[in-house]
Amino acid sequence: MEYSKHSLFMSLTIVLVFLLVSPSCGTSRQLQEKKSIGIRAELKHVDSGKNMTKFERIRQGMKRGHHRLQKLRAMVLASGDSQLTAPIHAGNGEFLMELSIGTPPSSYSAIVDTGSDLIWTQCKPCTQCFDQPTPIFDPKKSKSFTKLPCENSLCKALPESSCSDGCEYLYTYGDYSSTQGRMASETFTFKSSDSKNVQIPKIGFGCGDDNEGDGFQQGAGLVGLGRGPLSLISQLKESKFAYCMASIDDGNKTSPLFMGSLLPASLNKSNSVLKTTPLVQNPSQPSFYYLSLEGISLGGTRLKSIDKTTFALQDDGSGGLIIDSGTTITYLDNSAFQEVKKEFTSQVDLPLDDSGAAGLDVCFKLPSESTEVKVPKFVFHFEGADLDLPGDNYMISDSSLGLLCLAMASSSGMSILGNVQQQNMLVVHDLQKETLSFQHTKCDQL
Structure with missing residues (x-):
């Protein structure tokens, strides 16, 4: 044109x-506190790999977008409702990120959401879990899994929590989907497009053993990129992130997401x-x-x-x-x-x-x-x-x-x-x- x-x-x-942006990552490294980081993650559209025309992809996304708009409207109405006791969040999204949790790392796909904060995945033992494309995370098999105590700042940042077996959370989304479980810290591993890994220890996340609703079945959880203290961006303590959404014409194209101080050349x-x-x-x-x-x-x-x-x-x-x-x-x-x-x-x-x-x-x-x-x-x-x-x-x-x-x-x-x-x-x-x-x-x- x-x-x-x-x-x-x-x-x-x-x-x-469709597109999404990204700063490039250099060599593999174990990240230490107070060191500036640069992570490039590749995002794929939730309809990636499906035999769909570009117009069909748009229409499918519009259906999901209509549901998301209803969620966001519900949030706006709820913010002015003094009777509301359980805050709700956007949830869901159009892009998936590949990452790993634990030591040794266990891989899974997470929905990336700029409209919410909490990072979470489904965890064993599940009292109620939805079907997901990868094995459910088992904290007993990870050497780096640690429950967060109730006095932890991330626990205090939760909109709704309780204290029993450590910090327990409930996070509810606008379509009445929800995740409930324990807050914990873990080592997260991100695979960059150059096939080199970046490991980040002590990331706080929700280990959900009671997860209800059908809004998350494209992945195995969610990575929040919102502005609150629970989000991945806030926990990395880096002030910049960027994305660049690739064309929807090709369902196999990925979109780069950059987190940290690096930006594309x-x-x-x-x-x-x-x-x-x-x-x-x-x-x-x-x-x-x-x-x-x-x-x-x-x-x-x-x-x-x-x-x-x-x-x-x-x-x-x-x-x-x-x-x-x-x-x-x-x-x-x-x-x-x-x-x-x-x-x-x-x-x-x-x-x-x-x-x-x-x-x-x-x-x-x-x-x-x-x-x-x-x-x-x-x-x-x-x-x-x-x-x-x-x-x-x-x-x-x-x-x-x-x-x-x-x-x-x-x-x-x-x-x-x-x-x-x-x-x-x-x-x-x-x-x-x-x-x-x-x-x-x-x-x-x-």
């Missing part, structure tokens, strides 16, 4: 991609400009990565009815916009989405499709004689940074249905920048500076 930088429209050849070599916007704190939802979205432009037209107040955080913790790797498409506050829909349809010279076959609100009928159409450029105006989306990051098509659709939908309670809009983009979280930076990148070349 080629188009002028200054063109208000782009010629779109229908292609689709492409940051210094790329012709693309690194843009930075502040991270916003929401006291009601401290784990989420909120951004300040101030407006939207389509085809060079700034939508005047959408200003910074449209996406402002409210006093009760609702509203605002989060950037989330675990939600497939972008969801905009309904009032803003209706303005986008109105302007977008006025600028696209194609007949509208109202069949609902694609499961999206804004779809057009593709001309049978051509695979190229003009669509208006889409720009998100964040505080201090404009995100100019490539066409593949907001338009999806299906030749069998003859449809071209906008990969966005409406929401209430909060807005979400999904991973389709982040594909082939290096996304850098700097928790010390409280900023998020992004740069257009070919993720499969990092």
